[in-house]
Amino acid sequence: MPCTAKKFEAQRPELAANGYPDVDVVITTRELARMIKEAGINFLALPDESFDDPLGVSTGAGVIFGVTGGVMEAALRTVAEILTGEELENIEFGVVRGLEGIRTASIDVGGVTIKAAVANGTANAAALLDRIKSGQEHYDFIEIMGCPGGCINGGGQPILTAQQRWDIDIKAERAKALYQEDRDMPIRKSHENPQIKAIYNEFLGKPNSHTAHELLHTHYTERLKYC
Numbered sequence: 001m002p003c004t005a006k007k008f009e010a011q012r013p014e015l016a017a018n019g020y021p022d023v024d025v026v027i028t029t030r031e032l033a034r035m036i037k038e039a040g041i042n043f044l045a046l047p048d049e050s051f052d053d054p055l056g057v058s059t060g061a062g063v064i065f066g067v068t069g070g071v072m073e074a075a076l077r078t079v080a081e082i083l084t085g086e087e088l089e090n091i092e093f094g095v096v097r098g099l100e101g102i103r104t105a106s107i108d109v110g111g112v113t114i115k116a117a118v119a120n121g122t123a124n125a126a127a128l129l130d131r132i133k134s135g136q137e138h139y140d141f142i143e144i145m146g147c148p149g150g151c152i153n154g155g156g157q158p159i160l161t162a163q164q165r166w167d168i169d170i171k172a173e174r175a176k177a178l179y180q181e182d183r184d185m186p187i188r189k190s191h192e193n194p195q196i197k198a199i200y201n202e203f204l205g206k207p208n209s210h211t212a213h214e215l216l217h218t219h220y221t222e223r224l225k226y227c
Helices: 005-009 029-038 060-066 070-084 122-133 162-167 170-184 194-204 210-216
Strands: 102-109 112-120 141-145
Touching: 060 070, 060 170, 070 102, 070 112, 070 141, 102 122, 112 122, 122 141, 194 210
Parallel strands: 112 141
Antiparallel strands: 102 112
């Protein structure tokens, strides 16, 4: 994962069933790269292989989760089709894209105006929440990512040298790569993933069912701050 916070998250008691954690171990992308180098593996020379099912079946909507605004855009692709009952002609919601600290937009979905806000970085998140709590702003849909730019700039990502940071805007380049990969995917909407459809049809029943809520939903609690 690009996120070091996942290490703590995997240990949370609510992310376990019958005493067995849902996740065995979390390895950051930087740690994985080091392990590959230490093992002497020439990663670029390895032959291409398929992922184990169902991990090889994914969507462009899942890909863009890694950039600020991506979770919201992925959800909008599904919500818009559910509300309108029609297939979207253009599934890209450019109004929620961008690396600004706080981005707001009014989105028309089937005649319903959705007021949306996207924040990345904890300082920007705090500023946005303060505006909401004071009554200054109201939003129907809010996305907050802790890292500037989103997961593409997560604490577990490879660290650039000073010269590399000078030469390129790594957040912009990583975001551009994710959006291009989304465009290249054969399936670009979460609700059209055949594996997800099968899981709901055969096991979970329907979105927000009791089983789905029990297994997929979690609750966050206030935790002590480290000094």
